[in-house]
Amino acid sequence: MDYLWTPWRYAYITTTGKNEGKPEVCILCELPKLLDQEAKIVYRAKHCYIILNSFPYSSGHVMIVPFAHLDELQKVPEAAAHEMMSLSQKMESVLRQIYSPDGVNLGMNIGRAAGAGIAGHVHMHVLPRWVGDTNFMTVTGESRVLPEALEETFVGIRGAMISMK
Secondary structure, eight states, X not given: OOOOOOHHHHHHHHHTTOOTTSOOOOHHHHGGGSOHHHHTEEEEOSSEEEEEOSSOSSTTOEEEEESSOOXXXXXXXXXXXXXXXXXXXXXXXHHHHHHOOSEEEEEOOOSGGGTOSSTTSOOEEXXXXXXXXXXXXXXXXXXXXXXXXXXXXHHHHHHHHHHHO
C-alpha cells in the first residue's frame, strides 16, 4: 500500500477550533444572521441552509447546515434530517447541471477526530469531483487550484436553486 503524506493538514487539525480560553462562537450559527451574499448562503429552507464552503476542495463545494446547533447526526430532528437529504439530492442535480462532474462527494465529518473543522455543528458536504482533480498542486504544492471565484460560484448555484423551486 502506498501512502501520501500531507503534513500541512496536521497544523490544520491540531489548531482549528482552539478557542484559547475565549467563549466558543459557532460560525455556522452566526452566518445565517448575515445577508445571504455576505455569508455566501445560496439557499435557505425551513430547517437547513446551503452555504458555499469558504475553503473548497473544488468549485461548487457546498455545505448543508441545520439551523439548530447540534453536534451529532443522531440529535438532528427527523424533519431536519429529511430536509438535509432532500437538499443533498437537489444539490447533486444542480452541481451536475452546472459543472458536469464525473462524480459527486457527499459526506459528514462528525467530531474533531473524524476531521470536522467545525465539530460542534453537524453539516453535510456536497461537492463535484472529476477524474484526476487531485493533482501535483494539491499533493506537492500544498495548494488547490480553483478555476472559479467564490462570487461566481455563488451566483451560479443560487440561480440554479432558485429556478428549481
